[in-house]
Amino acid sequence: MTTRSFGLLAAMLALAPMAHADTADGDALLSMSWDQIVAEARGGTVNWFMWGGADNINRYVSEDIGGRLRSEYGITLNRVGISDTVEAVNIVLGEKEAGVTDKGSVDMIWINGENFFTMKQAGLAFCGYTGLLPNNALVNWENPAIANDFGVPVDGCEVPWSTAQFAFAHDSAVMPEPPRSIPDLIAWVKANPGQFTYPAPPDFNGSAFVRHVFYHAAGGAENLLGPFDKARYDAAAAKTWAILNEIEPFLWREGQTYPTSITQLNELYANGEVGLTFNYGAAEFGVAVQNGIFPETTRSFGLTDGTIANTNYTIVPFNSPNKAAALVLQNLLLSGEAQYTKARPEIWGADPAIEIDRTTPEIQAQFAAIETHPAAVPAAELAKAALPELQADWIAAIEKGWIENVGQ
Amino acid sequence: MSDRWKILLLLAPAMLIIGVLFFGALATGLVRSFNYMPVLGLTEPSLEAYAAVFSSPAFGRSLLLSLHIALTSTLLSALIALWAAVLLRQSFPGRRIATFLFQLNLTVPHIVGAIGILYLFSQSGAFARLAHATSLIARPAEFPALVFDPYAIGIILQYVWKEVPFIGLILLANMQAIGDDYESAARSMGASRWQAFRHVLLPMLMPGLLSASILVFAFAFGAYEIPAILGASFPQALPVLAYKSFTDVDLAARPEAMAMAMVIAGISAVMILAYLRLTRRGAR
Amino acid sequence: MRSLRLLSGAVLITWLVLPLIPLAIWSFARGWRFPDLLPRDWTLAAWSYALSGTSGVLASLGLTLGIAAAATAASIVIGVPAGRALGLYRFRGKTLVQLMILAPAIVPGIASVLGLHGLFLALGLTNTVTGVILVHLIPTLPYMILVMAGVFANFDTRIEDQARSLGASPVQVFRYVTLPAILPGIIVGGLFAFLISWSQYILTLVIGGGRVTTLPLLLFTFATSGRNDVTGAIGMIYILPGILILALTARRITGRSGAIAGVGRA
Numbered sequence: 001m002t003t004r005s006f007g008l009l010a011a012m013l014a015l016a017p018m019a020h021a022d023t024a025d026g027d028a029l030l031s032m033s034w035d036q037i038v039a040e041a042r043g044g045t046v047n048w049f050m051w052g053g054a055d056n057i058n059r060y061v062s063e064d065i066g067g068r069l070r071s072e073y074g075i076t077l078n079r080v081g082i083s084d085t086v087e088a089v090n091i092v093l094g095e096k097e098a099g100v101t102d103k104g105s106v107d108m109i110w111i112n113g114e115n116f117f118t119m120k121q122a123g124l125a126f127c128g129y130t131g132l133l134p135n136n137a138l139v140n141w142e143n144p145a146i147a148n149d150f151g152v153p154v155d156g157c158e159v160p161w162s163t164a165q166f167a168f169a170h171d172s173a174v175m176p177e178p179p180r181s182i183p184d185l186i187a188w189v190k191a192n193p194g195q196f197t198y199p200a201p202p203d204f205n206g207s208a209f210v211r212h213v214f215y216h217a218a219g220g221a222e223n224l225l226g227p228f229d230k231a232r233y234d235a236a237a238a239k240t241w242a243i244l245n246e247i248e249p250f251l252w253r254e255g256q257t258y259p260t261s262i263t264q265l266n267e268l269y270a271n272g273e274v275g276l277t278f279n280y281g282a283a284e285f286g287v288a289v290q291n292g293i294f295p296e297t298t299r300s301f302g303l304t305d306g307t308i309a310n311t312n313y314t315i316v317p318f319n320s321p322n323k324a325a326a327l328v329l330q331n332l333l334l335s336g337e338a339q340y341t342k343a344r345p346e347i348w349g350a351d352p353a354i355e356i357d358r359t360t361p362e363i364q365a366q367f368a369a370i371e372t373h374p375a376a377v378p379a380a381e382l383a384k385a386a387l388p389e390l391q392a393d394w395i396a397a398i399e400k401g402w403i404e405n406v407g408q
Numbered sequence: 409m410s411d412r413w414k415i416l417l418l419l420a421p422a423m424l425i426i427g428v429l430f431f432g433a434l435a436t437g438l439v440r441s442f443n444y445m446p447v448l449g450l451t452e453p454s455l456e457a458y459a460a461v462f463s464s465p466a467f468g469r470s471l472l473l474s475l476h477i478a479l480t481s482t483l484l485s486a487l488i489a490l491w492a493a494v495l496l497r498q499s500f501p502g503r504r505i506a507t508f509l510f511q512l513n514l515t516v517p518h519i520v521g522a523i524g525i526l527y528l529f530s531q532s533g534a535f536a537r538l539a540h541a542t543s544l545i546a547r548p549a550e551f552p553a554l555v556f557d558p559y560a561i562g563i564i565l566q567y568v569w570k571e572v573p574f575i576g577l578i579l580l581a582n583m584q585a586i587g588d589d590y591e592s593a594a595r596s597m598g599a600s601r602w603q604a605f606r607h608v609l610l611p612m613l614m615p616g617l618l619s620a621s622i623l624v625f626a627f628a629f630g631a632y633e634i635p636a637i638l639g640a641s642f643p644q645a646l647p648v649l650a651y652k653s654f655t656d657v658d659l660a661a662r663p664e665a666m667a668m669a670m671v672i673a674g675i676s677a678v679m680i681l682a683y684l685r686l687t688r689r690g691a692r
Numbered sequence: 693m694r695s696l697r698l699l700s701g702a703v704l705i706t707w708l709v710l711p712l713i714p715l716a717i718w719s720f721a722r723g724w725r726f727p728d729l730l731p732r733d734w735t736l737a738a739w740s741y742a743l744s745g746t747s748g749v750l751a752s753l754g755l756t757l758g759i760a761a762a763a764t765a766a767s768i769v770i771g772v773p774a775g776r777a778l779g780l781y782r783f784r785g786k787t788l789v790q791l792m793i794l795a796p797a798i799v800p801g802i803a804s805v806l807g808l809h810g811l812f813l814a815l816g817l818t819n820t821v822t823g824v825i826l827v828h829l830i831p832t833l834p835y836m837i838l839v840m841a842g843v844f845a846n847f848d849t850r851i852e853d854q855a856r857s858l859g860a861s862p863v864q865v866f867r868y869v870t871l872p873a874i875l876p877g878i879i880v881g882g883l884f885a886f887l888i889s890w891s892q893y894i895l896t897l898v899i900g901g902g903r904v905t906t907l908p909l910l911l912f913t914f915a916t917s918g919r920n921d922v923t924g925a926i927g928m929i930y931i932l933p934g935i936l937i938l939a940l941t942a943r944r945i946t947g948r949s950g951a952i953a954g955v956g957r958a
Contacts, residue, residue: 091902514887673799
């Protein structure tokens, strides 16, 4: 038994890091042509860290994208599923801290917002290469919602992947007419005790919901744009905590506890415990209905005072040893074909981050033929009232303030 | 070769692994908890992290919650395990199945148990549905809050589920080693069944029961994934709070995570001393 | 009295299997909402996803098994000699050695692993399978040593002397005399080590950094993302090997070896 196990141990040790084409030197890549980069990338492996809790997304990435990457470029895609993006940021941060500058274990991260802010601040991102990607031409960098990630200039440090806008969902069989603005929602919560709650920030979606109330309290998002301003923050925050504490007794479980994740809120909604749920990206509701998780009669909507829209991206860490392969993957993700497949509701339903009218006529026709799931409000309709994201330090302050003033 | 050298050789690999991995890790954590992390430019040791941790109300609540979880789970598990072990020693139809399930449960990872408890006890879970089917409740909200609750009932239920078999199997093994002779002797001298248990068997089981309980206490105090799945948004169990500080993108929170880890280690050290005292008394 | 015993037994049996039942049902359910006692639609979708190459569940199962087997083997190789030293000899500093060996079994992983992360980072062991196997030794080794110390405490070295005097080589003595005597203990200690490594979450998460995706990590991701059906299927796959190993070793645990009682003794 012991000798056999020793053999196993030896086999396991051999599984540890394998050497392959090393393209850690980012400066060298920047001086290459795209064809040279593609040649360098061949035989490489991309360790792509991304939230792994959705089987449809996992399938799209591993099968569709992974298959094309292998057959067209000879690159292996290793999708590393994590439960929170901050885990991946932390690995890179830890590696920088320990002086690991060219043998990092993360080649690409699905990212946005606070995590991007951290990576950019701490110099953890490989930057300045986006112009090299041929499909970069499909991206409209003139659009401030693309060129800024939660108010932080992208500066060529990440590549857009999808866009998403916050939306609410209700069961039309139970509640035909939901509240469609923050003031209406507040009145509805008070009139329907126990029927509403939101995940405790710093949960991504819970934090976004609190920001909608914050915008309302501040009299609109336009007063909050730009760098963090203590005076403006204090004024809006005081009103926000007042509103949230006022509705707290009318929340699920009298507000004594909050769901810890959007998943818990979805579960409450699915079982009829609460009347509303919400999410970044209405497509999620369609997927949930398809999976039998949400009732068939689920419908979704935006708010008349607008909902927050943002873009999510992929980023390459400064110490990735597979930068060339990661760039090829980013370019593939931006292609009209990949963006179209991703937008199909039965695949994922994620809105494209490229300008559709810059793609080929065939792709444009395919996009035009997409029928959104009845549970998902069409992106075009949501986009009529879109709100910008705040800069990361605003968001951090709001999350911290919520925990101290409402959550505890 | 003298015994001295033999002992040294036999122990060396184990002591090397434990010394480097475990004590090295604790030492690193300790140094970092004093805000000493040269790679981050922190070169002035200080007690800042401890001051920050101990002055935060969230930490106090978390510490209390974790102590409550560990103590309540251990007490309940020990009592039920004692009852179950006594039961399993006697013959009844289904004893074999129960003994098998006892062992089976030992192999089920805690995280699976936690998810099972969640599906069973949540307000829309299996028991709530049964309550609805029997018209005891009309809506999920009417079912008592047993998971994600501030009293950590769900967390405690999962530990009881997992640890009763653990303590129970140790007790059963001890009972087998003790045999029936002492009790029979007591019974033949006129002791009642209860008296024989209370005054003869129980004292002999006590060292094993207590040391197993200490292992359970330490585990329930320090586990991360169970409170992460079954816990409320506030207060959070201490390990969840510590891990959150560790993964905080603000690096300044790292020394605080280390300080919390040291607090957990310190409380465990007390457990170790208790364990040694108990087993020492029991073994002789 | 007998009926009370029967009832208690029934309660015990029910309680022991209960949490696994909804998990098993979920794995075959397509949506299962309150207040339905059973799912309205049944499907194999979750299983077909879990068993597909995309989900990585089977690869992860192999990895988790491999890590647990390696940690167990290393625990045996390192733990048996240490157990022999503690079980057979009295020496100066023995209490201290016992204390040092006991400590990692009691101090929770979260307390040591945060510091260990810094140490392993410097050694290049984070995010590697090797690093994860090493960190699993922290909780597995003490159990192995404790069990073996208990076994060797009841071991009579004179049979080894006898074999040696009959001309057996050290290897032969170990193979034909020592090993058969201590094998039950090795199996119990090994089982403990295996199960501890098998269930490990936080140590793998921190040291493996998400790169070493063992089953508990995969399960946690799905459990926290609301896919109860996939969670159910992965959960079922996760408990299977433990049941198989138990079926193979069950007799040893309750057997006369009494090695498990050693856990209660230092």
